[in-house]
Amino acid sequence: MPEAPPPSRAEGAPLRTEEFDYDLPERLIAQAPARPRDSARLLVVRAEGLEDRGVLDLPALLDPGDLLVVNDTRVIPARLHGRRGDARVEIMLNRAEGGGLWQALVRNARRLRPGDEVAIEGAEGCVARVVEREGGTALLDFGPDQAALAVALEQAGEVPLPPYIHRKGGPRAEDAADYQTIFAKRPGAVAAPTASLHFTDRLLAALEARGVQRATVTLHVGAGTFLPVREDDPRRHHIHREWAEIGEDAAAAINAARAAGRRVVALGTTAMRVTETAAREDGTVAPFRGLTDLYILPGFRFRAVDALLTNFHLPKSTLLMLVSAFSGTRRMRAAYAHAIAREYRFFSYGDASLLFRCAQDLPA
Structure with missing residues (x-):
């Protein structure tokens, strides 16, 4: 009770x-x-x-x-993993701002500064440039090609399950439909x-x-x-x-x-x-x-x-x-x-x- x-x-x-x-x-x-x-x-x-x-x-x-x-x-498959040099970051896209800009929540964001480029793992050629950062949030520029970003998300993005749904190794295949x-x-x-x-x-x-x-x-x-x-x-x-x-x-x-x-x-x-x-x-x-x-x-x-x-x-x-x-x-x-x-x-x-x-x- x-x-x-x-x-x-x-x-x-x-x-x-x-x-x-x-x-x-x-x-x-x-x-x-x-x-x-x-x-x-x-x-x-x-x-x-x-x-x-x-x-x-x-x-x-x-x-x-x-x-x-x-x-x-x-x-959208909004959770991405990226690298800036040897530093790994996890990106959760939050809101599209138009023109390839996205507000995002970033884990390990303290490693990022405006002007840095983050290579997205699993999506060859996909790079996010840090426009601005405040705390654990950042404004990221993925470039104006929205079709390319959509392809990158499908290739490398994960279903953004909430933190209380536990999955070892990430979301399961069925989560893409279930969620x-x-x-x-x-x-x-x-x-x-x-x-x-x-x-x-x-x-x-x-x-x-x-x-x-x-x-x-x-x-x-x-x-x-x-x-x-x-x-x-x-x-x-x-x-x-x-x-x-x-x-x-x-x-x-x-x-x-x-x-x-x-x-x-x-x-x-x-x-x-x-x-x-x-x-x-x-x-x-x-x-x-x-x-x-x-x-x-x-x-x-x-x-x-x-x-x-x-x-x-x-x-x-x-x-x-x-x-x-x-x-x-x-x-x-x-x-x-x-x-x-x-x-x-x-x-x-x-x-x-x-x-x-x-x-x-x-x-x-």
Whole structure:
């Protein structure tokens, strides 16, 4: 059983990162997805309580006319190994800046200086020039030939599995497919929008038969999604910017659903963040294309999204704070305690939860 939750924060007291901590037995960290994908478990979290279901029950849990907002980003093989002379570095591409420039997280970055060139192992002729470096991050220039870089990534890049998925010798062959969603179309993510990993052709057909509609957005998930909040006050944490887009068709579909009184259901926190980034004060959504660093903490006023399908998130993470803002901190604490007690599988390859918007907390 999980330990007792920390004491509740007094009304008006500062937000504390420790409120979003919990103990998780290592055996509950999923090392492979459910097979088939849609056989994963689903914890339904409503104001009136919790319900244990399965992902295949999702059509019955949604209403005809509900709009499912999905993210069509495609994970690239973003982890590279390189050399600058005798020094070895590991590069995790984070965000494309255009023209061959990439923001990257670099292990052993202290060996690098602006102007240095890093030869990418396993990709003959592929060289990254260091434009600037700050701490463990660097701006790298791979040159303007994007086709050549794409080939190099396929030759030398590794699937950027999160650090809690353990693989001796690197990712397995099946991870290339397992860590890609059924909606993946636009390359650019270095982490999967993991709620979408549960979806199959069978589930999509059942949702369509139920009358659930679908709109597609894009958010290229960055490596910062795995970074814990280290500040005692989470409001002082810096969230990395990510590239996102809502086209005219998606914005129109969201606005039509809201105007008709139908629910907007975000498939994953990435779809949630891009939708809320583009939301106006009145809840309508405008087309959007650019960078977002929307950081959702308890107290955030959601404008466009009514329900959220998402996996279980890391302790002290920005995503655990997001779901707490959506469904209430105490309610999510109770949901996670329930999931641990019932041995749900956690994190990227784990089980899912379906949350309905109810930001007010449970009574003390």
